[in-house]
Amino acid sequence: MSTVPFDQMDGQIWFNGEFVPWRDAKVHVLTHGLHYASAVFEGERAYGGEIFKLRAHTDRLIESGRLLGFKIPYSADEIDSACNELLRRQGFADAYVRPIAWRGSEMMGVSAQNNRINVAIAIWQWPSYFNPEQRMKGIRLDMAEYRRPDPRTAPSKAKASGLYMICTISKHAAEAKGYADALMLDWRGHVAEATGANVFFVKDGVIHTPDPDCFLDGITRRTVIDLAKRRGYEVQVRTILPEELESFTECFLCGTAAEVTPVAEIGPYSFTPGDISRQLVADYAAEVQPKRAAAE
Numbered sequence: 001m002s003t004v005p006f007d008q009m010d011g012q013i014w015f016n017g018e019f020v021p022w023r024d025a026k027v028h029v030l031t032h033g034l035h036y037a038s039a040v041f042e043g044e045r046a047y048g049g050e051i052f053k054l055r056a057h058t059d060r061l062i063e064s065g066r067l068l069g070f071k072i073p074y075s076a077d078e079i080d081s082a083c084n085e086l087l088r089r090q091g092f093a094d095a096y097v098r099p100i101a102w103r104g105s106e107m108m109g110v111s112a113q114n115n116r117i118n119v120a121i122a123i124w125q126w127p128s129y130f131n132p133e134q135r136m137k138g139i140r141l142d143m144a145e146y147r148r149p150d151p152r153t154a155p156s157k158a159k160a161s162g163l164y165m166i167c168t169i170s171k172h173a174a175e176a177k178g179y180a181d182a183l184m185l186d187w188r189g190h191v192a193e194a195t196g197a198n199v200f201f202v203k204d205g206v207i208h209t210p211d212p213d214c215f216l217d218g219i220t221r222r223t224v225i226d227l228a229k230r231r232g233y234e235v236q237v238r239t240i241l242p243e244e245l246e247s248f249t250e251c252f253l254c255g256t257a258a259e260v261t262p263v264a265e266i267g268p269y270s271f272t273p274g275d276i277s278r279q280l281v282a283d284y285a286a287e288v289q290p291k292r293a294a295a296e
């Protein structure tokens with residue numbers, strides 16, 4: 001990965017309807033989104049020049065804003081076209097796409113009724129989240145100290161910046177102990193997800209994944225469930241207790257950035273990335289390839 005800081009790269013950023021030079025896409029320190037986490041964002045990947053499931057991500061961005069009480073001032077069509085045009089201008093075939101919407105500077109208190117809703121999109125090259133050689137060996141996860149919050153505590157369905165505070169703390173704590181990531185339980189103590197990806201397990205040829213009732217129902221998660229069912233696997237979406245971790249033989253994470261990444265360890269529990277993980281890594285890699293290339 002590049003060592004150039006993210007605010008000093010070259011290229012363009014789409015900023016409130018205009019393409020501006022990358023280094024000029026700035027916000028003031030007195031920005032509500034920075035002080036009060038009134039921001040929502042997306043993470044998307046382009047493969048072969050096409051953004052995978054772009055409309056689903058755009059719809060989720062708009063819905064996340066609604067859950068935070070604001071209306072994004074662009075239509076889904078306008079946001080999709082901006083993402084596609086920016087990808088073309090940046091000139092990348094494979095890339096990461098980051099739209100973000102946030103409350104601006106007009107009011108600086110908890111109440112921010114009159115603040116402008118700003119929207120920006122940046123696109124950069126982001127190779128595989130986890131080291132590629134490690135991928136099939138499986139990554140190691142720690143157990144996180146923080147839990148995914150009760151939906152009565154926070155808008156847990158939103159991809160909201162504020163919800164990532166405990167993810168960064170948990171990931172840093174895991175990395176400090178030599179782990180790649182951390183598994184978070186939810187507020188009830190059920191298995192929930194990793195700090196930036198959903199989790200799946202395998203036992204006796206059946207796939208199990210937690211019900212996303214208080215965390216992000218990932219677009220990759222839904223894609224993987226669909227791919228697994230197409231292969232004829234049974235997928236059980238259900239409550240998973242931490243005590244069950246011992247009984248699973250395979251485990252993998254999935255998310256836009258993580259793609260499908262096998263897991264070898266969660267704290268004291270070990271897993272062996274096997275046929276189902278391998279199959280879904282391959283099926284997902286095939287699924288994200290541009291549909292127009294497949295049609296040619």
Ligand SMILES: Cc1ncc(COP(=O)(O)O)c(C=O)c1O
Binds near residue numbers: 196
């Ligand atoms: C906390 C969290 N859960 C799950 C996911 C997976 O979501 P998706 O597959 O839509 O990228 C992500 C990735 O964005 C995430 O950050």
